[in-house]
Amino acid sequence: MGVLDGRLAGKTALVTGGSRGIGRGIAERLGREGARVGVHYGTNEAAAKDTVAAIEAAGGSAFAVGQELGVPGDAAELWRAFDAHADGLDILVNNAGIGTSQPFATIGDEEYDRIFAVNTKAPFFLAQLGAERLRDGGRIINVSTGLSRAAAMPDLIAYAMSKGALDVFTRYLSKVLGPRGITVNAVAPGIVDTDINAAWLRGNEEAWAGAAAMAALGGVGTPPEIADVVAFLASEDARWVTGDWIDATGGSLT
Numbered sequence: 001m002g003v004l005d006g007r008l009a010g011k012t013a014l015v016t017g018g019s020r021g022i023g024r025g026i027a028e029r030l031g032r033e034g035a036r037v038g039v040h041y042g043t044n045e046a047a048a049k050d051t052v053a054a055i056e057a058a059g060g061s062a063f064a065v066g067q068e069l070g071v072p073g074d075a076a077e078l079w080r081a082f083d084a085h086a087d088g089l090d091i092l093v094n095n096a097g098i099g100t101s102q103p104f105a106t107i108g109d110e111e112y113d114r115i116f117a118v119n120t121k122a123p124f125f126l127a128q129l130g131a132e133r134l135r136d137g138g139r140i141i142n143v144s145t146g147l148s149r150a151a152a153m154p155d156l157i158a159y160a161m162s163k164g165a166l167d168v169f170t171r172y173l174s175k176v177l178g179p180r181g182i183t184v185n186a187v188a189p190g191i192v193d194t195d196i197n198a199a200w201l202r203g204n205e206e207a208w209a210g211a212a213a214m215a216a217l218g219g220v221g222t223p224p225e226i227a228d229v230v231a232f233l234a235s236e237d238a239r240w241v242t243g244d245w246i247d248a249t250g251g252s253l254t
């Protein structure tokens with residue numbers, strides 16, 4: 001598939017966790033829209049290179065940027081690496097995240113801090129330092145989860161809390177950056193078939209059927225279904241949408 005209608009031609013994007021799963025879907029979609037895409041990864045450089053190659057093969061332009069998130073100085077280091085490839089930014093997609101399922105009684109200090117460091121603190125500082133690079137009229141899109149609003153699932157308590165904080169951040173940041181015409185929104189996937197769910201979902205017919213039954217539309221989500229929503233928010237068509245939380249769960253919250 002070649003470059004689409006070029007809605008994002010001339011724009012530069014950074015997709016954290018763009019190397020795999022939902023982030024890869026987003027990176028590929030923004031690339032097809034004509035944006036030059038920074039494909040961020042944490043440890044798996046080969047996956048990032050593969051995503052860059054896929055974007056280029058489709059007629060787009062991309063580069064890989066590696067940086068572990070959830071460690072001190074992560075945002076500053078990531079932007080330093082990004083600056084070596086690009087002069088300014090139009091679209092920041094805070095997608096990288098970790099999801100741990102663990103009973104409340106067993107969550108320790110370190111696990112709690114880690115999940116908030118990756119899912120909440122990193123997007124906060126990536127946006128803060130990214131705002132200096134973002135051109136007026138830019139976009140910040142945070143990948144949240146339907147779980148921040150769904151009926152509570154007890155073992156996902158820390159994960160859902162970290163994303164709930166990201167949702168509040170999204171709303172507040174839209175006020176901070178609104179005067180510059182920068183929109184800030186969150187997209188909330190339901191269950192999506194990615195590596196994060198591989199252990200319990202893939203190859204487990206019962207689990208798959210249960211997950212599929214949660215969506216009003218039926219089925220388990222795929223990265224392109226989330227990426228299409230992100231592409232809309234990144235586009236000029238969404239210029240009057242900000243501070244919002246977009247349900248991309250296939251109706252799992254209805």
Ligand SMILES: NC(=O)c1ccc[n+]([C@@H]2O[C@H](COP(=O)([O-])OP(=O)(O)OC[C@H]3O[C@@H](n4cnc5c(N)ncnc54)[C@H](OP(=O)(O)O)[C@@H]3O)[C@@H](O)[C@H]2O)c1
Nearest residue numbers: 017020021022041042043044068069097145191192194196
């Ligand atoms: N899949 C779902 O069902 C689902 C549902 C709702 C929300 N979400 C959210 O969607 C986002 C993407 O999820 P996914 O399912 O696509 O995940 P995934 O398949 O596990 O991919 C995660 C991506 O994030 C990067 N990453 C993870 N931890 C990192 C860290 N500490 N430092 C740097 N990079 C890191 C990974 O890079 P490396 O491989 O290089 O480490 C990879 O590119 C997450 O924020 C997740 O919470 C997912």
